[in-house]
Amino acid sequence: xxxxxxxxxxxxxxxxxxxxxxxxxxxxxxxxxxxxxxxxxxxxxxxxxxxxxxxxxxxxxxxxxxxxxxxxxxxxxxxxxxxxxxxxxxxxxxxxxxxxxxxxxxxxxxxxxxxxxxxxxxxxxxxxxxxxxxxxxxxxxxxxxxxxxxxxxxxxxxxxxxxxxxxxxxxxxxxxxxxxxxxxxxxxxxxxxxxxxxxxxxxxxxxxxxxxxxxxxxxxxxxxxxxxxxxxxxxxxxxxxxxxxxxxxxxxxxxxxxxxxxxxxxxxxxxxxxxxxxxxxxxxxxxxxxxxxxxxxxxxxxxxxxxxxxxxxxxxxxxxxxxxxxxxxxxxxxxxxxxxxxxxxxxxxxxxxxxxxxxxxxxxxxxxxxxxxxxxxxxxxxxxxxxxxxxxxxxxxxxxxxxxxxxxxxxxxxxxxxxxxxxxxxxxxxxxxxxxx
Amino acid sequence: xxxxxxxxxxxxxxxxxxxxxxxxxxxxxxxxxxxxxxxxxxxxxxxxxxxxxxxxxxxxxxxxxxxxxxxxxxxxxxxxxxxxxxxxxxxxxxxxxxxxxxxxxxxxxxxxxxxxxxxxxxxxxxxxxxxxxxxxxxxxxxxxxxxxxxxxxxxxxxxxxxxxxxxxxxxxxxxxxxxxxxxxxxxxxxxxxxxxxxxxxxxxxxxxxxxxxxxxxxxxxxxxxxxxxxxxxxxxxxxxxxxxxxxxxxxxxxxxxxxxxxxxxxxxxxxxxxxxxxxxxxxxxxxxxxxxxxxxxxxxxxxxxxxxxxxxxxxxxxxxxxxxxxxxxxxxxxxxxxxxxxxxxxxxxxxx
Ligand SMILES: Nc1ncnc2c1ncn2[C@@H]1O[C@H](COP(=O)(O)OP(=O)(O)O)[C@@H](O)[C@H]1O
Ligand SMILES: [Mg+2]
Numbered sequence: 050x051x052x053x054x055x056x057x058x059x060x061x062x063x064x065x066x067x068x069x070x071x072x073x074x075x076x077x078x079x080x081x082x083x084x085x086x087x088x089x090x091x092x093x094x095x096x097x098x099x100x101x102x103x104x105x106x107x108x109x110x111x112x113x114x115x116x117x118x119x120x121x122x123x124x125x126x127x128x129x130x131x132x133x134x135x136x137x138x139x140x141x142x143x144x145x146x147x148x149x150x151x152x153x154x155x156x157x158x159x160x161x162x163x164x165x166x167x168x169x170x171x172x173x174x175x176x177x178x179x180x181x182x183x184x185x186x187x188x189x190x191x192x193x194x195x196x197x198x199x200x201x202x203x204x205x206x207x208x209x210x211x212x213x214x215x216x217x218x219x220x221x222x223x224x225x226x227x228x229x230x231x232x233x234x235x236x237x238x239x240x241x242x243x244x245x246x247x248x249x250x251x252x253x254x255x256x257x258x259x260x261x262x263x264x265x266x267x268x269x270x271x272x273x274x275x276x277x278x279x280x281x282x283x284x285x286x287x288x289x290x291x292x293x294x295x296x297x298x299x300x301x302x303x304x305x306x307x308x309x310x311x312x313x314x315x316x317x318x319x320x321x322x323x324x325x326x327x328x329x330x331x332x333x334x335x336x337x338x339x340x341x342x343x344x345x346x347x348x349x350x351x352x353x354x355x356x357x358x359x360x361x362x363x364x365x366x367x368x369x370x371x372x373x374x375x376x377x378x379x380x381x382x383x384x385x386x387x388x389x390x391x392x393x394x395x396x397x398x399x400x401x402x403x404x405x406x407x408x409x410x411x412x413x414x415x416x417x418x419x420x421x422x423x424x425x426x427x428x429x430x431x432x433x434x435x436x437x438x439x440x441x442x443x444x445x446x447x448x449x450x451x452x453x454x455x456x457x458x459x460x461x462x463x464x465x466x467x468x469x470x471x472x473x474x475x476x477x478x479x480x481x482x483x484x485x486x
Numbered sequence: 487x488x489x490x491x492x493x494x495x496x497x498x499x500x501x502x503x504x505x506x507x508x509x510x511x512x513x514x515x516x517x518x519x520x521x522x523x524x525x526x527x528x529x530x531x532x533x534x535x536x537x538x539x540x541x542x543x544x545x546x547x548x549x550x551x552x553x554x555x556x557x558x559x560x561x562x563x564x565x566x567x568x569x570x571x572x573x574x575x576x577x578x579x580x581x582x583x584x585x586x587x588x589x590x591x592x593x594x595x596x597x598x599x600x601x602x603x604x605x606x607x608x609x610x611x612x613x614x615x616x617x618x619x620x621x622x623x624x625x626x627x628x629x630x631x632x633x634x635x636x637x638x639x640x641x642x643x644x645x646x647x648x649x650x651x652x653x654x655x656x657x658x659x660x661x662x663x664x665x666x667x668x669x670x671x672x673x674x675x676x677x678x679x680x681x682x683x684x685x686x687x688x689x690x691x692x693x694x695x696x697x698x699x700x701x702x703x704x705x706x707x708x709x710x711x712x713x714x715x716x717x718x719x720x721x722x723x724x725x726x727x728x729x730x731x732x733x734x735x736x737x738x739x740x741x742x743x744x745x746x747x748x749x750x751x752x753x754x755x756x757x758x759x760x761x762x763x764x765x766x767x768x769x770x771x772x773x774x775x776x777x778x779x780x781x782x783x784x785x786x787x788x789x790x791x792x793x794x795x796x797x798x799x800x801x802x803x804x805x806x807x808x809x810x811x812x813x814x815x816x817x818x819x820x821x822x823x824x825x826x827x828x829x830x831x832x833x834x835x836x837x838x
Binding site: 367369370372373374375376377378379380383387388391392394 | 532535536537556557558559560562563564566567568570571572573574575583584587588631635
């Protein structure tokens with residue numbers, strides 16, 4: 050009986066568990082996996098093959114691989130083997146001539162076209178025209194450059210055949226380096242981030258962006274909630290809806306509105322011009338105005354969120370408490386500071402923590418407005434991660450690096466959540482309204 | 487401090503709740519504002535402490551017109567019906583609140599709070615929060631907070647309504663004790679006549695925004711000005727009989743029974759329509775007149791027993807007597823009626 054009920058329970062929660070797994074856990078797991086690879090557009094996300102390219106050879110040379118080997122790999126060679134003979138037959142080389150090649154040159158290799166050609170010229174049935182002779186050499190050419198090998202072993206064999214005297218470990222290192230798919234690079238992405246000079250700049254930008262926007266959210270939200278609370282009822286409803294607009298406007302439309310507001314010949318521009326103030330593209334024209342734009346764009350969305358929560362909490366305070374504080378002699382300000390604000394503690398902490406987390410991972414509005422500019426002065430971590438992984442100008446999207454950056458955000462978010470949960474004890478927040486008067 | 491309302495008028499939107507009320511509360515007196523729910527008692531109280539702005543008339547504290555003084559400056563202590571304690575503050579901080587917003591020094595606050603906590607017997611609760619207190623304890627804290635800055639007037643809005651029966655009894659005498667010890671002028675709002683009668687020096691009885699009578703509890707009980715007051719006071723309530731005078735010192739209930747009129751009304755001309763009020767304690771105890779009927783209901787109340795007696799023509803009189811079990815349901819009884827104590831009201835409900 051007990052097992053049946055627990056099975057039944059499991060059956061009931063399994064959809065929730067599946068959802069949790071698919072939409073909450075999987076993204077984090079995938080991000081974590083990607084973060085430790087060098088996946089990018091060029092590596093693809095499935096497996097790759099082994100190719101030696103000109104670039105790779107240059108890199109190998111720079112990395113200290115013997116110049117002779119590099120040179121050997123870059124050149125083609127000519128060898129007479131059953132395969133090349135078959136290829137030549139296919140290519141339509143004259144059979145008698147082929148027979149002579151087979152009988153006299155079988156198993157031989159030639160380093161360059163010239164020596165192979167002179168060996169061929171020694172044969173009786175050689176073509177008379179020099180052009181036919183050159184054509185006949187082509188099927189025998191074996192070059193490793195830009196040839197795809199599906200496995201590493203095949204690549205190693207090919208290298209060894211090109212440079213028979215190369216040491217085994219060099220061969221295997223070259224084969225390894227020739228892999229075109231993605232691979233595990235342990236903490237390589239994180240090391241790269243640590244080494245990059247822009248990283249600290251982006252971190253500081255992010256901290257500034259989150260702190261400033263958060264402060265705006267909370268203070269403006271509180272200010273609006275308290276002023277509308279003291280406003281006569283009729284006006285309050287109108288203002289609530291007004292302040293909700295940023296929240297309910299589609300984000301793209303909202304961003305466009307801000308563009309119109311701050312851009313060249315936009316609303317502010319025209320007004321500033323009329324007043325003789327500096328008029329320029331405020332959104333992208335200077336660092337302080339770019340920051341101001343971003344903070345306001347995000348700030349108003351968050352402020353209306355805060356205002357709704359704060360207003361609700363305010364209205365939950367019994368009016369008798371406010372009356373009591375008035376007859377106790379408290380001025381309006383004392384009433385706000387000593388009766389109202391302490392009782393808004395939970396919503397304030399909730400808005401603070403919730404907004405920290407959502408601001409940390411938000412980039413849409415920045416992307417749609419300043420796009421991190423001017424330069425990268427307003428680029429925040431989430432935007433950089435997005436650009437790295439999904440929106441690179443050069444076309445090479447670095448999934449692995451982007452995932453590493455996202456993973457850092459997830460980690461920071463997790464740590465902050467735990468801290469917030471600890472500090473503010475959300476369970477108490479949920480139980481709080483039990484106290485009734 | 488004497489509190490005077492002169493032609494006090496209060497309207498909400500277009501509804502006039504109180505129209506031109508006059509009331510004077512003497513210095514050091516505890517006055518009850520008694521009336522049914524919704525008659526405007528709280529409204530009056532909130533006007534006195536300044537929470538509601540008045541729409542007409544004057545409110546005087548002593549000789550000072552406080553009509554336009556904000557509630558912060560009136561120096562009144564208010565105990566709200568739901569106590570309105572600040573949930574985020576400890577009991578100590580709750581009581582200290584009026585002093586600390588005034589900017590008193592820490593030692594002063596400490597001393598005053600301790601003193602008032604001693605008066606209200608809550609010294610051991612000072613560190614707790616309101617949520618950790620019982621209803622009676624919250625009540626004491628609210629009282630302490632209202633009294634701590636020695637207000638000129640103490641206003642209590644249904645202070646006992648949220649307490650259970652036993653606590654209500656206890657707090658009734660406690661509030662009265664504290665009021666007497668401090669000598670503060672107090673106004674108690676209540677819909678419970680027992681509270682009003684047991685706690686207060688005088689009662690102002692209200693109905694529909696109007697004060698009907700102001701008197702001491704005994705006077706009001708003995709000589710109510712009208713039918714409403716007579717009906718509102720007394721438990722078990724008075725029985726009202728409709729009928730006419732006979733012209734020869736008797737009263738004919740419309741069902742037929744004839745009852746004697748008090749001597750002072752014996753000279754009334756015949757056929758005058760009247761209401762005659764019979765309180766239960768005036769039937770079945772003493773008196774010269776005998777009334778015969780059948781016991782139709784018995785309710786033992788411990789110390790007393792309540793009877794309903796149905797007369798031959800169907801009129802029901804009520805009687806309360808020291809507990810007795812010699813009379814049972816259905817029994818015929820002949821009980822005395824104290825005619826001199828009967829109350830009579832004319833057609834407009836005024837006492838005659
Ligand atoms: N803030 C208000 N707005 C409108 N009407 C009110 C308000 N407060 C009280 N009233 C009305 O005034 C009348 C008296 O209310 P109140 O003084 O609270 O009665 P009570 O005697 O029960 O304390 C009631 O009819 C009530 O509906
Ligand atoms: Mg009331």
